[in-house]
Amino acid sequence: MNDPLFILLVGVIIVVGGIIGLKLHPFLALLLGAFVVALLTPASVIEQMAIAKGTAPAAAAALAKKSIGERIATEFGNTCAKIGILIAMAAIIGKCMLESGAAERIIRSMLRLTGIGKAPVAFLVSSFFLGIPVFFDTVLFLMMPLAKAMTLRIGKNYLLLVLCIMAGAAMANSLVPPAPGPLFLVGEMNIPIGLMMVAGTIVGLFTITAGYFFALWANNKMPIPLRDSLDARLEDIQAIAAKDDKQLPPLGVSLLPVLIPLVFICIDTALDARATPGQTSSFFSLLQFLGDKNIAIVLGGVAALLLVVYQRKDQNKPEGLTPFVQAALMSGGGIILITAAGGAFGGMLQQTGISTRIADLTKDYQMALIPLAFLIAAVVRTAQGSATVALITASGILSGMANNASLSFHPVYIGLAIGCGSKLVPWMNDAGFWIICKLSNLTEQEALKTISPLLVVMGLAGLIVIMIGAQLFPLV
DSSP states (O other), rough: OOOOHHHHHHHHHHHHIIISOOOOOHHHHHHHHHHHHHHHHHHHHHHHHHHHHHHHHHHHHHHHSSSSHHHHHHHHHHHHHHHHHHHHHHHHHHHHHHHHHHHHHHHHHHHHHHOOOGGHHHHHHHHHTTTTOOOOOHHHHHHHHHHHHHHHSHHHSSHHHHHHHHHHHHHHHHHTTEEEHHHHHHHTTTTTTHHHHHHHHOOOOOOOOHHHHHHHHHHHHOOOOOOOBBBBBBHHHHHHEEEEEEEEOOOHHHHHHHHHHHHHHHHHHHHHHHOOOTTOOOHHHHHHHHHHHHHHHHHHHHHHHHHHHEEETTSOOTTTTTHHHHHHHHHHHHHHHHHHHHHHHHHHHHTTHHHHHHHHTTTOOOSOOHHHHHHHHHHHHHHHHHHHHHHOOOOOOHHHHHHSOOOOOTTTHHHHHHHTTTSOOTTTTTTTHHHHHHHOOOOOHHHHHHHHHHHHHHHHHHHHHHHHHHHHOOOO
């Protein structure tokens, strides 16, 4: 009864069965799953897991004594702290870009550059390179309004565009520093960060190519239409799509809500990488302040709102922006609640000791290190939902083997295998799953049939590329 694998199985049955079988709202199903998982987890296990993560013994004991409600609320709040402001402001930015015509202007410019036929490829590559310096969820927030506007412009391929965005952002997040997971991995496994960036980009381009072909197949097999949503009604987007070029904002201005957060986050990332101890100049501190992801996206939101005000200057709308912003926040609020509930469920699973249990099962498994690394990361990701946790767990398990064994290839290949394995398998315990599901208006079943296999295909394609690369270019 106390085995983490049994608790995991129970949690999976409750969440998946509740949402698909009983038609429960995801927020309720995830909270119910978190409650049952927490109820089945002994206090002694919680204390041991906290100590294993570096928590002081007194704090670990205090955590174990907390009530189930407190522990769930804590993990719920931790997830809100990470994504709450981002989602709220991203909802405003997306609504503003659609309302002002900025998304339409960007789409028209992109079509002139690439043509309709290559638009999905442009989304794929853009999402990948945006995902290197910018958080995964931020890329989704910035790109989804463009996908909706593009779909109305070309009249088809909505699922293809959504999957291209997901494919690019997801692979960059787990393969290329300075994303948090790969950044921890290179430090744990003593891999040069420059080598990981180059190798991760190469492998990432192979994987997103495989993802693109899967997206083409899925789009043909089960085309999904663009649907009405509270923050982006189809009739409003269609009205904007019918506007003349002169009625739309200039391209440079249209890009500001996206470029402002992107530029400041990239600058902050570069400064962190080159920072020296004791560097406290006021200019450096200002850039760090502006480069904080929450501050940066708030600035993007301000730019987006000013853009709407500018575009409305000749219109008589005395109600101002309040109803407009409220509609965006109502949509974003639902995403925040579901995502935070998913974080609470994943946090309760982590407290069961599932990662340690998986490590014990695989420590004596005599398999080549590259597929072993992939397998461990994949199992941890599937079990508890976080790609970053999967990266950290797998790199911790394998760092000693990678550094001490007499390898015939560079440890970077093990790091890349961990990154690709961490993509398998996203489902309802993953906050990113809910973000893309709700932003795109896909149903849970549609997301499980498209997004989950997309990442499986890309992860397996990456494993194949990594094993071929280790054989042909061992780098030792």
